[in-house]
Amino acid sequence: MVRIQVTVDGQRCEDEVEPRLLLVHYLRERVGKVGTPVGCDTSNCGACTVQLDGRSVKSCAVLAVQADGSEVTTIEGLANGEWHPMQKAFKECHALQCGYCTPGMIMAAVDLLSNNPNPSEEEIRDGLEGNLCRCTGYHNIVKAVQMAAAEGGAR
Amino acid sequence: MNDVVRPVMQDAVAAAPTRVDGRDKVTGRARYAVEHPVEDVVWAWPVTSTVAKGRVTEIDASEANGTEGVIAVLTHANAPRLGETDDAELQLLQSDRVAYRGQVCALVVGETVESARAGADAVRVRYDEAEHDVVLDARHPAMFTPEKVNPGFPTDTSIGDPDTAFAVAAVQLDATYTTPTEHNHAMEPHATTASWGADGTLTLYDSNQGSTGVARVMADLFGLQVRAVHVISEHVGGGFGSKGTPRPNIVLAAMAAQAVGRPVRLALGRQHMFSLVGYRTPTIQRLRLGATTDGVLRSLVHDVWEQTSTLDDFAEQTAVISRMLYAAPARRTTHRLVRLDVPTPSWMRAPGEAPGSFALESAMDELAAACDLDPVELRVRNEPDVDPESGKPFSSRNLVACLREGARRFGWEQRDPTPGVRRDGRWLVGTGVASSTYPARTAPSQARMSIGSDGVVTVELNAVDIGTGSRTALTQIAAEAMDLPTDRVRLRIGDSTLPPAMIAGGSMGLTSWGSAIVKGARQLRELVGRRDGAIPEDGLEVTADTAEEVRAVSGYARHAFGAQFCEVRVDADTGEVRVPRLLGVFAVGRVINARTARSQLVGGMTMGLSMALHEEGVVDVQHGDNVNHDLAGYHIAAHADVADVDAMWLEEHDEHLNLVGAKGIGEIGIVGTAAAVANAVHHATGVRVRDLPIRVDRLLGRG
Numbered sequence: 001m002v003r004i005q006v007t008v009d010g011q012r013c014e015d016e017v018e019p020r021l022l023l024v025h026y027l028r029e030r031v032g033k034v035g036t037p038v039g040c041d042t043s044n045c046g047a048c049t050v051q052l053d054g055r056s057v058k059s060c061a062v063l064a065v066q067a068d069g070s071e072v073t074t075i076e077g078l079a080n081g082e083w084h085p086m087q088k089a090f091k092e093c094h095a096l097q098c099g100y101c102t103p104g105m106i107m108a109a110v111d112l113l114s115n116n117p118n119p120s121e122e123e124i125r126d127g128l129e130g131n132l133c134r135c136t137g138y139h140n141i142v143k144a145v146q147m148a149a150a151e152g153g154a155r
Numbered sequence: 156m157n158d159v160v161r162p163v164m165q166d167a168v169a170a171a172p173t174r175v176d177g178r179d180k181v182t183g184r185a186r187y188a189v190e191h192p193v194e195d196v197v198w199a200w201p202v203t204s205t206v207a208k209g210r211v212t213e214i215d216a217s218e219a220n221g222t223e224g225v226i227a228v229l230t231h232a233n234a235p236r237l238g239e240t241d242d243a244e245l246q247l248l249q250s251d252r253v254a255y256r257g258q259v260c261a262l263v264v265g266e267t268v269e270s271a272r273a274g275a276d277a278v279r280v281r282y283d284e285a286e287h288d289v290v291l292d293a294r295h296p297a298m299f300t301p302e303k304v305n306p307g308f309p310t311d312t313s314i315g316d317p318d319t320a321f322a323v324a325a326v327q328l329d330a331t332y333t334t335p336t337e338h339n340h341a342m343e344p345h346a347t348t349a350s351w352g353a354d355g356t357l358t359l360y361d362s363n364q365g366s367t368g369v370a371r372v373m374a375d376l377f378g379l380q381v382r383a384v385h386v387i388s389e390h391v392g393g394g395f396g397s398k399g400t401p402r403p404n405i406v407l408a409a410m411a412a413q414a415v416g417r418p419v420r421l422a423l424g425r426q427h428m429f430s431l432v433g434y435r436t437p438t439i440q441r442l443r444l445g446a447t448t449d450g451v452l453r454s455l456v457h458d459v460w461e462q463t464s465t466l467d468d469f470a471e472q473t474a475v476i477s478r479m480l481y482a483a484p485a486r487r488t489t490h491r492l493v494r495l496d497v498p499t500p501s502w503m504r505a506p507g508e509a510p511g512s513f514a515l516e517s518a519m520d521e522l523a524a525a526c527d528l529d530p531v532e533l534r535v536r537n538e539p540d541v542d543p544e545s546g547k548p549f550s551s552r553n554l555v556a557c558l559r560e561g562a563r564r565f566g567w568e569q570r571d572p573t574p575g576v577r578r579d580g581r582w583l584v585g586t587g588v589a590s591s592t593y594p595a596r597t598a599p600s601q602a603r604m605s606i607g608s609d610g611v612v613t614v615e616l617n618a619v620d621i622g623t624g625s626r627t628a629l630t631q632i633a634a635e636a637m638d639l640p641t642d643r644v645r646l647r648i649g650d651s652t653l654p655p656a657m658i659a660g661g662s663m664g665l666t667s668w669g670s671a672i673v674k675g676a677r678q679l680r681e682l683v684g685r686r687d688g689a690i691p692e693d694g695l696e697v698t699a700d701t702a703e704e705v706r707a708v709s710g711y712a713r714h715a716f717g718a719q720f721c722e723v724r725v726d727a728d729t730g731e732v733r734v735p736r737l738l739g740v741f742a743v744g745r746v747i748n749a750r751t752a753r754s755q756l757v758g759g760m761t762m763g764l765s766m767a768l769h770e771e772g773v774v775d776v777q778h779g780d781n782v783n784h785d786l787a788g789y790h791i792a793a794h795a796d797v798a799d800v801d802a803m804w805l806e807e808h809d810e811h812l813n814l815v816g817a818k819g820i821g822e823i824g825i826v827g828t829a830a831a832v833a834n835a836v837h838h839a840t841g842v843r844v845r846d847l848p849i850r851v852d853r854l855l856g857r858g
Contacts, residue, residue, distance in 0.1 A: 098343065099185050
């Protein structure tokens with residue numbers, strides 16, 4: 001067991017964890033942040049994307065011990081207030097169907113805008129290539145990212 | 156009769172209500188199957204066979220049992236005995252027989268998912284291995300004629316003398332097409348949380364496309380009354396057919412919970428989904444089209460060879476599309492099946508029509524070229540007056556209108572038919588078209604509707620929202636039928652204790668559920684009317700059942716139609732295929748919510764694009780396995796594979812369908828897309844690819 005300290009969505013957590021524990025399972029099963037889902041286990045789908053110290057990571061590809069001393073933001077802690085502009089844009093543009101890829105897609109999109117506040121459609125499609133969606137055909141997701149960009153969605 | 160008024164424009168999409176569950180889904184509050192809080196819960200993980208055929212001779216669980224956190228190891232020797240059901244894939248851990256590689260041969264229960272997985276890794280299984288047979292071949296000696304094809308169609312049909320008609324036809328096309336194994340891969344893996352009550356009741360949070368049937372099957376398997384089984388499916392992360400019936404996850408979770416006396420969570424890993432939850436069978440399809448020089452079909456023969464497992468006969472209805480799409484006086488369709496040492500195939504979005512349309516609509520494109528005819532015009536010339544096999548009139552059929560409107564919007568008229576002559580730098584450019592169709596069906600459902608003294612209407616039925624937006628659309632249907640604003644309607648779905656209803660499948664969820672709600676609303680309004688609008692303190696309630704009207708035989712052939720137009724660019728040096736434009740124009744009856752409908756159609760077309768270019772389950776012949784069994788090796792379309800995909804529909808009024816007037820839209824979007832892409836690739840390069848997916852090695856060196 002290893003003792004770690006992680007700040008998750010502004011809440012300070014201190015836990016004993018096994019070295020093999022993945023960050024996504026730590027978040028879901030120990031901290032209760034089940035809003036971050038597991039989609040593929042092999043870091044291909046991006047459903048489990050969270051921010052680790054402000055940068056997006058696939059939390060199935062990070063060990064909990066690697067997050068020691070870090071700040072993690074999940075979809076549940078993204079909004080500073082009621083909505084984050086990206087969340088609002090995803091709802092308004094119907095950038096979701098089943099919703100399972102949505103938390104990771106939103107977290108990756110926020111990171112995309114923090115690197116490139118005004119991406120072109122092509123830059124959005126390239127930038128989000130690591131996040132798979134099986135329902136929507138991606139079209140509305142691109143529109144949502146554009147809408148969020150227009151409203152300062154990088155914050 | 157139907158009349159086409161105008162294509163529905165973007166303003167209809169903008170005006171449609173947004174998802175009622177949208178906020179929960181963008182904030183991470185939506186709870187899926189293994190996310191509902193349950194006390195004292197443990198985890199299970201399956202051990203799967205590493206041979207494709209044989210018997211398990213020994214399972215050594217000693218190391219697993221000694222692994223920290225492992226609570227139990229279930230095998231065929233100690234697992235609870237299950238009752239009989241129709242689905243042999245659900246007889247889990249009941250025998251030592253191995254029918255395919257990847258079949259469950261043990262289940263480890265641990266305090267955490269990590270300990271369950273570590274325990275599973277430590278289980279040693281020994282086998283008496285037999286020689287396996289996993290390759291589909293049309294000449295396989297064990298090919299047989301199944302009794303029927305899904306879901307109840309005749310296996311073979313024949314009208315006239317198609318062989319003679321073909322032999323004497325002025326233009327003959329005889330070509331064979333293949334499609335590979337394809338996997339549904341909804342983003343939420345199949346998952347269940349199971350807990351047994353002290354009173355012997357079984358509560359299951361489960362990811363499925365309809366829990367009425369799931370509860371019934373689970374009751375049969377575990378020897379329970381249906382009312383002792385409670386299945387809750389509040390949010391479901393997609394299904395695409397693979398969650399239409401119970402899959403191993405729910406049975407294993409319930410067995411494990413019974414064995415250890417604690418609630419159990421089981422979320423299958425993505426790798427498990429390549430063998431444990433069904434897939435689309437690979438197909439071999441031979442098309443013979445005989446036509447006049449004017450392109451009028453005289454003979455249409457569609458022969459199909461496909462696979463099933465040694466456990467169960469699953470016969471996909473691949474050639475059924477060729478029974479109704481075009482006129483031809485002489486025609487035949489056949490299906491042959493072979494039982495291989497593979498998992499049982501299952502339902503995947505537009506089962507039958509998706510692979511069948513690739514063959515038929517590619518063949519029609521080849522015929523158009525052979526007749527020197529425009530492919531749109533060829534289809535128009537073979538438009539039937541009535542359903543060619545049943546002789547019934549179509550309740551509405553707007554294929555030609557979809558083709559014409561699509562051609563106009565796509566800019567088809569300027570098309571030079573010559574293949575392989577348009578070049579833009581490195582890119583060879585081409586366009587293609589294909590027809591889409593899918594049956595418009597309705598299934599019996601019930602809805603309980605009540606109105607309180609506050610005027611709020613509560614609608615309860617066991618529908619489910621697997622991502623399509625049914626929660627939103629059903630709220631709209633109920634509000635309209637009650638003549639109330641949507642905020643006066645409360646909808647409860649996704650719970651097997653609610654009135655029984657159709658699954659979200661076969662493009663009949665909304666039509667079936669909506670019909671029950673419309674009928675219930677009529678009954679409720681009549682009840683309120685008889686009391687002059689006075690609603691008693693404890694409210695009024697009705698339960699509507701559509702079984703009678705749904706089962707009444709219709710005098711009409713009922714199908715949705717569409718046309719898909721595609722532009723491709725093929726790199727002349729590398730063979731890379733890009734799809735800059737894909738346009739679908741559909742005629743699907745009434746559209747309830749333009750926003751969710753458009754997303755369904757665009758999503759279906761994108762899955763069709765994915766089928767055309769990426770998706771291929773590769774068989775490991777030596778080991779009887781899948782070569783590619785994760786999302787790194789099994790490619791599905793990603794953001795950057797998709798460019799301008801657009802869907803629209805014609806306004807279509809059809810009073811012969813159901814109480815909603817809708818045809819269902821979940822599947823038609825994937826029908827025809829792959830052919831439209833392949834036809835465009837031919838137009839761009841001159842290379843006819845008859846085998847999906849359209850890989851670079853199938854293009855290079857053939858131009």
